[in-house]
Amino acid sequence: MHRNLPQNKEALLKSYTTRLKEDVKSMLENFEEIIKLAKGDNESQLNRMTQIEQDTFEMQVRAANIVRAGESLMKLVSDIKQYLILNDFPSVNEAITQNSKLFRTKQQECDQKLMSLRDDIAADLYDLEDEYFTSIYK
Amino acid sequence: MANSVNISIEAPIENQIQEITYDGQEIYLAPLSMSENLARLAQKIDFSKTEDDFIGPAIKKEGEGSSDTKSEDETKDAGYQSSMWPWDSVRTKLRSALTEVCVLSDVLSIAKEKRYMVLDPIPAEQIDNRPMVQVYGRKKALAAAAAVLLAGVERLKASETMRTARNMPDFHIDLLRLRQNWRLKKVSNTIVGDLSYRTAGSKFTQTGVFEVTKASEDSIAHQMSLSAGAGGGAGAAPSALRVTVPPELQGVAFITVLCQKEQEDVVTATLNSSALNCPSTLPGEGAELHWQQKLEAAQNVLFCKELFARLAAEAVQLDASIPHMVVANQIMATVLPGIQLLIGLCHNNGQNNQNNGDGVKSEAQSGAGIGKPEHDHVLEHSLHQLLRAVHHSNTHHPFPHPATGPLGPSKRRCLAGPMAADRYELLDMSKEQSLLEQIIQQAQHFFMRRRAEIVLDTIASKEVKDPLIVSHWNALNSPTQSCVKINIMSQGYDAVCRTSLVVHVGEKTLKCICRDGKVRHMSYELQELRDLIYCQIYQHQMVAVQAVARCMGWQLLASSSHLGSGPVEPLGNASSCLLASPSGDRMIAVRCEPSVGIQVFIAQSPRKDFFVSELVQDKKWEHLGGSFKEIKLERMEGKNFLNKMELLMACLSSPT
Known part of the structure; x- marks a missing residue:
C-alpha cells in the first residue's frame, strides 16, 4: 500500500484502524472492569445494598458495552468489505475487460452468423427472384 | 603396681573463677547473696512488656505482688548496694503507673460528676454478615452481565445462521456483482451509482444517479417465498440489494418511428395518431424486478430521453423547406411530398398511467377499426445506432490528439493541412449531419x-x-x-x-x-x-429482333433508334429496323413506338403486282420490292414476340 491515496481515503483507512483498536480495547477494558467489580473490595461511603445495585448496573452496562463493541466490529468488517468492493479498481477493471472480451466474442459470433445468413439468403434470393420473374405465375 | 599413677579427684567448682594466679591458685568469686541474686534477676524484668502482654489477671497480681516486694527490697537494700541503678527501672515504672492511676481517678471523678463530660456506651460492633450478601449480590450482577453478553451473541449468531441456513443472498456478494457492472461510489453514508452514458461519450445533461440500499430481511424473505412459489423460474432471483432509481427514469420507454401519409389537419393527426400511444400495461410490471433489469430499463429510459431531446432540438434548429414540428412527445418531419415521419417518445413510468390510461383505451378502440400502421423497427434501430455512433465519436478521437483533452480534430481535418484543402472544403468539413437529417x-x-x-x-x-x-x-x-x-x-x-x-x-x-x-x-x-x-x-425488342435475324441469316438493311418520321411520341422516339431475307427477296420492317407498340411489316420481291407501264417498262424493276403490308402479330403463333419473329423469318426464307 505504497500508492498515493487521496487524503480523505487515507484518513478513512486510518479511521478503520483506530476503530478496530478502540473496539478491541473497549472489549478488554470492560471485561477487566467486570472482573474487578466481581473481585471488588472497594470501600465506599455508600450503603452496602446501594453499592451492590450500583455494581450490578455497572456490570450490565459494561457487558452491553462489550456487545456494542462486538457489533461495532461486525459493522467495521462490513464497512471494510464495502470499501474494498467500491474501491478495488483493479478487480473492476478486470471484470470490465472480461465483460468486454465476452461481448466482443459474442458480437463477432453474431456478426459471423448474420453474415453467413445474409450470404445464404442473398444467394437464395437471387435464385428465387430469377424463378419468380421467369415464371408465368406472377 | 610400682608404676601405678595417682589420680586426683576434685569436686566440681560451685563458684565462678575470678582469676588464676601464676602459681596456679584459683581465686573464686564469692557466691551471690540472696538479695544480690534477686536484684540481678529484677534487673532483667521488663515491666513494660509485662503490662502490655495479654496475661491473665492472676499473673498480673503476682507481678504486682513482686513489685511490692521489690519496693520493699529496694528500701531495704538501699544502703547495701553501692549503686541504686539496678532498681531504677522499677522505680520509673512505678512512678508512671502512679501517674496513670491518678489520671484515671481524675477522669473517673470528672465522669462521675457528669458536669463536664458524659460517657456514652459504645454499641457493641455487629457481627459482620456482609460477605454473604455481597457474594449473592455479585453473583446476581455477574449473571445479569452474562445474560447481556449472551443476548448479544445470540443476536449475532441468529443473523448469521438465518442467512446461511435459509440460503439468503449476501449483500456484499451482490454489491460486488453490481460494482462489476455499474459505476458506484460512496457519498458519506450512502452508495450512489451512475447509469448515465456519460463515460461512453454522452453529453446529455440529465443525471442517471441511483441509490443502492440494503434490503430488509423481511422483504428478502418475502421475495424468496414468492420466487419459491413461482417455481424459481418466473420470479426474479432474490437479492439483498435494493436499487432506487429516480422517478423520471422509472418504467419503460421506447422510441417509435412511424411513416404515414400526410394528413390534412395536422392537429388532429397529432391527436388521433393512435400508433404512438404507449401500451397502458407493461410486461412484468408490478413485480419487483431484479436490480440488473431495473437498471437496464432505467438506462434505456435515459437513452431514449437523450435521443428524443436531441432529435427535438435538431428539429427546431433545422430550417427545412417544410418545417419540422415538435408537439409534446412527437416530432413530425416531412420525408417526401405526402409522406410524414413521426418520431415519438413513449415513457410509461407507472405514475401517469392512471390519467392517460382511459384516453389510450378509447383511442385504441377507435384505432383498432382503422387498422393501425406498423411502426418501423428498422428506423428505430438505426436511430439508436446513430446516437451510439455519436457517443462513440465523442470519446474516440483519431490520433494524434492531446492526451488530456476531450477534443480533437477529425481525421479529415488532420489531413486537410497536408492535402492543402481550401476554404470551401474546410467549410464543408465543418458541416455535420444531424441525427434527424440522417434518419430522414x-x-x-x-x-x-x-x-x-x-x-x-x-x-x-x-x-x-x-x-x-x-x-x-x-x-x-x-x-x-x-x-x-x-x-x-x-x-x-x-x-x-x-x-x-x-x-x-x-x-x-x-x-x-x-x-x-x-x-x-x-x-x-x-x-x-x-x-x-x-x-x-x-x-431491347428492337435489338433482340436484329440479333435473331442475324442468327437466322437475315440481313440488317437499316436500323434507326430515333426515327424522325411518324407522329411525335410522348415518350422517347420511335425506332425501326429493316431486315432482308438471305435470298434477298423478302423484307421485314419493324417499327416500334412506345405509345403504340410494335408493328411488323413485310414486303416481297419480285413484287406480285408488278405491271409493265409506260414509265417502267423493264421487267427487272419488279425486284425492287413492293409495298409493305402489316402483320397482325397477335394472331400469329408463337410464345412471344421474338418467337413470332423467328417463325416469320423462317416462313419467309423457306423457298416456296
Whole structure:
C-alpha cells in the first residue's frame, strides 16, 4: 500500500484502524472492569445494598458495552468489505475487460452468423427472384 | 603396681573463677547473696512488656505482688548496694503507673460528676454478615452481565445462521456483482451509482444517479417465498440489494418511428395518431424486478430521453423547406411530398398511467377499426445506432490528439493541412449531419426503395408480359443506398440478347446506368423510372429482333433508334429496323413506338403486282420490292414476340 491515496481515503483507512483498536480495547477494558467489580473490595461511603445495585448496573452496562463493541466490529468488517468492493479498481477493471472480451466474442459470433445468413439468403434470393420473374405465375 | 599413677579427684567448682594466679591458685568469686541474686534477676524484668502482654489477671497480681516486694527490697537494700541503678527501672515504672492511676481517678471523678463530660456506651460492633450478601449480590450482577453478553451473541449468531441456513443472498456478494457492472461510489453514508452514458461519450445533461440500499430481511424473505412459489423460474432471483432509481427514469420507454401519409389537419393527426400511444400495461410490471433489469430499463429510459431531446432540438434548429414540428412527445418531419415521419417518445413510468390510461383505451378502440400502421423497427434501430455512433465519436478521437483533452480534430481535418484543402472544403468539413437529417435520409431511402420495388414488380408482373424483366436486389447496401440490377430478356432467347441495367436507389434520386454506359439521373418521381424501363423494353425488342435475324441469316438493311418520321411520341422516339431475307427477296420492317407498340411489316420481291407501264417498262424493276403490308402479330403463333419473329423469318426464307 505504497500508492498515493487521496487524503480523505487515507484518513478513512486510518479511521478503520483506530476503530478496530478502540473496539478491541473497549472489549478488554470492560471485561477487566467486570472482573474487578466481581473481585471488588472497594470501600465506599455508600450503603452496602446501594453499592451492590450500583455494581450490578455497572456490570450490565459494561457487558452491553462489550456487545456494542462486538457489533461495532461486525459493522467495521462490513464497512471494510464495502470499501474494498467500491474501491478495488483493479478487480473492476478486470471484470470490465472480461465483460468486454465476452461481448466482443459474442458480437463477432453474431456478426459471423448474420453474415453467413445474409450470404445464404442473398444467394437464395437471387435464385428465387430469377424463378419468380421467369415464371408465368406472377 | 610400682608404676601405678595417682589420680586426683576434685569436686566440681560451685563458684565462678575470678582469676588464676601464676602459681596456679584459683581465686573464686564469692557466691551471690540472696538479695544480690534477686536484684540481678529484677534487673532483667521488663515491666513494660509485662503490662502490655495479654496475661491473665492472676499473673498480673503476682507481678504486682513482686513489685511490692521489690519496693520493699529496694528500701531495704538501699544502703547495701553501692549503686541504686539496678532498681531504677522499677522505680520509673512505678512512678508512671502512679501517674496513670491518678489520671484515671481524675477522669473517673470528672465522669462521675457528669458536669463536664458524659460517657456514652459504645454499641457493641455487629457481627459482620456482609460477605454473604455481597457474594449473592455479585453473583446476581455477574449473571445479569452474562445474560447481556449472551443476548448479544445470540443476536449475532441468529443473523448469521438465518442467512446461511435459509440460503439468503449476501449483500456484499451482490454489491460486488453490481460494482462489476455499474459505476458506484460512496457519498458519506450512502452508495450512489451512475447509469448515465456519460463515460461512453454522452453529453446529455440529465443525471442517471441511483441509490443502492440494503434490503430488509423481511422483504428478502418475502421475495424468496414468492420466487419459491413461482417455481424459481418466473420470479426474479432474490437479492439483498435494493436499487432506487429516480422517478423520471422509472418504467419503460421506447422510441417509435412511424411513416404515414400526410394528413390534412395536422392537429388532429397529432391527436388521433393512435400508433404512438404507449401500451397502458407493461410486461412484468408490478413485480419487483431484479436490480440488473431495473437498471437496464432505467438506462434505456435515459437513452431514449437523450435521443428524443436531441432529435427535438435538431428539429427546431433545422430550417427545412417544410418545417419540422415538435408537439409534446412527437416530432413530425416531412420525408417526401405526402409522406410524414413521426418520431415519438413513449415513457410509461407507472405514475401517469392512471390519467392517460382511459384516453389510450378509447383511442385504441377507435384505432383498432382503422387498422393501425406498423411502426418501423428498422428506423428505430438505426436511430439508436446513430446516437451510439455519436457517443462513440465523442470519446474516440483519431490520433494524434492531446492526451488530456476531450477534443480533437477529425481525421479529415488532420489531413486537410497536408492535402492543402481550401476554404470551401474546410467549410464543408465543418458541416455535420444531424441525427434527424440522417434518419430522414434513411426514411427517404426506405421509401424510394419501396417505390422502386413496386414499380419494377408491377411492370414485370402485371404490365409487361413479353420480355421478361428480372430484377435482382443487391444484398450489399447501406442505409441510404441500395442497388438493383434489372435484366430484360425474352424467354427462350436469353442467350441471344439480354439488356441489363443497374439502378442505384439513393435518398431522393435514382441513378440508372444502362448497358451502353449512359447514366441517367432521376428524381423521386417514380414515373421517370417507369418511363425509362418502358424505353428500355422497346429498345431491347428492337435489338433482340436484329440479333435473331442475324442468327437466322437475315440481313440488317437499316436500323434507326430515333426515327424522325411518324407522329411525335410522348415518350422517347420511335425506332425501326429493316431486315432482308438471305435470298434477298423478302423484307421485314419493324417499327416500334412506345405509345403504340410494335408493328411488323413485310414486303416481297419480285413484287406480285408488278405491271409493265409506260414509265417502267423493264421487267427487272419488279425486284425492287413492293409495298409493305402489316402483320397482325397477335394472331400469329408463337410464345412471344421474338418467337413470332423467328417463325416469320423462317416462313419467309423457306423457298416456296
